[in-house]
Amino acid sequence: MTMPFYVAPEQVMKDRAEYAQKGIARGRSLVATTYDGGVLFVADNPSRSLHKISEIYDRIAFAGVGKYNEFDQLRVSGVRHADTKGFTFSREDVDARSLANLYAQYLGQVFTHEMKPLEVEILVAELGTATRPTQLFHIAYEGTITDEDHVAVLGGETAAIVEALEASWREDWGLADALRASVAALAGPDRTLGPGDLEVAVLAEGNGRRAFRRLADDELDALLG
Amino acid sequence: MNLPRFAPEDDPGPDFAALLLRRSPGPVQAVPTGPATGVDVRHGTTVVALRFADGVVMAGDRRATEGHSIAHRTMEKVFPADRYSAVAIAGAAGPAVEMVRLFQTQLEHYEKVEGVVLSLEGKANQLSQMVRSHFPMALQGLAVVPLFAGYDLQRGTGRIFNYDVTGGHYEETEHSATGSGGRDARTTIKLGYRPGLARDEAVELAIQALYEAADEDSATGGPDLVRGIYPLVATVTADGFTPVPEDEVATRFASLIERRRAEGRQP
Numbered sequence: 001m002t003m004p005f006y007v008a009p010e011q012v013m014k015d016r017a018e019y020a021q022k023g024i025a026r027g028r029s030l031v032a033t034t035y036d037g038g039v040l041f042v043a044d045n046p047s048r049s050l051h052k053i054s055e056i057y058d059r060i061a062f063a064g065v066g067k068y069n070e071f072d073q074l075r076v077s078g079v080r081h082a083d084t085k086g087f088t089f090s091r092e093d094v095d096a097r098s099l100a101n102l103y104a105q106y107l108g109q110v111f112t113h114e115m116k117p118l119e120v121e122i123l124v125a126e127l128g129t130a131t132r133p134t135q136l137f138h139i140a141y142e143g144t145i146t147d148e149d150h151v152a153v154l155g156g157e158t159a160a161i162v163e164a165l166e167a168s169w170r171e172d173w174g175l176a177d178a179l180r181a182s183v184a185a186l187a188g189p190d191r192t193l194g195p196g197d198l199e200v201a202v203l204a205e206g207n208g209r210r211a212f213r214r215l216a217d218d219e220l221d222a223l224l225g
Numbered sequence: 226m227n228l229p230r231f232a233p234e235d236d237p238g239p240d241f242a243a244l245l246l247r248r249s250p251g252p253v254q255a256v257p258t259g260p261a262t263g264v265d266v267r268h269g270t271t272v273v274a275l276r277f278a279d280g281v282v283m284a285g286d287r288r289a290t291e292g293h294s295i296a297h298r299t300m301e302k303v304f305p306a307d308r309y310s311a312v313a314i315a316g317a318a319g320p321a322v323e324m325v326r327l328f329q330t331q332l333e334h335y336e337k338v339e340g341v342v343l344s345l346e347g348k349a350n351q352l353s354q355m356v357r358s359h360f361p362m363a364l365q366g367l368a369v370v371p372l373f374a375g376y377d378l379q380r381g382t383g384r385i386f387n388y389d390v391t392g393g394h395y396e397e398t399e400h401s402a403t404g405s406g407g408r409d410a411r412t413t414i415k416l417g418y419r420p421g422l423a424r425d426e427a428v429e430l431a432i433q434a435l436y437e438a439a440d441e442d443s444a445t446g447g448p449d450l451v452r453g454i455y456p457l458v459a460t461v462t463a464d465g466f467t468p469v470p471e472d473e474v475a476t477r478f479a480s481l482i483e484r485r486r487a488e489g490r491q492p
Contacts, residue, residue, distance in 0.1 A: 079337045080229040102228040
């Protein structure tokens with residue numbers, strides 16, 4: 001009979017965290033920021049069909065970076081949770097906070113109990129109403145949940161992006177300004193990103209009941225001008 | 226409520242009804258047992274749909290009845306199913322409204338999970354399955370018979386689907402009506418219909434049809450001039466589902482009555 005080796009729990013956690021961080025850092029980053037019309041999401045994503053940003057419910061959106069199949073599964077779970085909740089109770093009872101908590105619980109559970117942690121970092125954003133504020137919940141691979149005030153950056157190397165975006169952020173800036181600053185922050189000093197490299201969506205008033213809307217290439221062209 | 230997660234072999238996919246069943250095991254709705262009372266599909270209501278040049282018009286009266294008394298005067302029977310389609314209902318109010326809610330959620334759920342919108346034909350089929358699964362209730366006398374219409378973005382035209390109580394659906398090329406006043410409404414539309422009607426003509430025809438149906442059928446509510454309650458009318462075109470403003474509906478009913486008075490006949 002073979003004896004299992006003893007590994008200190010600190011070491012296990014450290015290894016898992018390293019593993020997840022490495023996986024996330026391999027992918028490209030994503031930013032979300034509030035602007036005068038709602039919330040803007042910009043992802044460095046050349047694919048037109050494998051989305052990183054998507055709709056969860058009337059005023060709730062989801063964004064994820066890392067391993068596509070893992071965060072996409074989380075997205076579908078979120079849609080299922082929201083639609084079931086809205087159908088059972090009422091549409092206004094569906095909120096980002098409870099969904100973000102469920103995600104955090106699940107990610108935390110997988111991180112501590114499973115062999116392999118999820119290599120994802122996700123964002124749940126809700127467009128505010130007269131009675132509810134706009135909220136950005138940033139959830140890390142091990143289940144840590146942060147309630148971001150106005151800017152959230154997801155990905156591996158985010159410090160420079162956060163710094164650039166925080167420096168230019170203004171509470172009352174419009175969509176074009178917010179978009180240009182987000183793209184510049186994502187690109188960094190050495191690259192330029194065109195409409196073809198970007199996936200952009202907004203949660204905004206004026207789209208009817210469902211606030212989520214993707215921005216098409218021609219619209220991006222006009223805004224980035 | 227926890228985060229719904231399923232093993233790959235048990236995953237409900239984009240099917241919201243299947244998801245609900247997995248989330249709350251057991252029958253969603255208990256089917257009453259006992260001898261079948263026979264199906265009476267002529268439940269009190271009139272809903273109509275007709276095609277015009279840019280899409281379809283759909284309209285429905287507002288009355289709900291319980292036997293011979295009026296149960297509700299402001300019932301809504303025409304709903305947006307999603308951005309490019311509408312559904313109208315005739316039959317037992319409770320299950321009918323619930324079916325519409327499930328249908329609306331299903332269409333949106335599919336769109337979000339799959340990332341693409343169902344085709345119009347696909348939506349019509351989905352509704353068929355819902356009516357079919359409701360058939361045991363229909364045998365107990367609680368039939369639901371919807372009418373579905375929408376704008377087919379691929380073909381660039383309005384389309385209408387008629388249903389029967391077993392869930393069968395049949396496409397109508399011109400117009401359709403259902404409910405206890407459906408027959409009178411259909412006759413009225415038939416007399417005034419031609420392909421390629423303009424939007425205003427089609428709305429006018431739908432209004433006339435409802436007026437005649439309410440005149441002949443006690444379970445169909447006409448324009449309630451005293452309370453200011455009017456039938457609901459909506460169009461579905463390339464611009465999506467658009468309700469016809471209540472003022473416009475009121476004006477059209479008023480001028481219909483006025484015209485008939487001027488001609489010297491009973492309104």
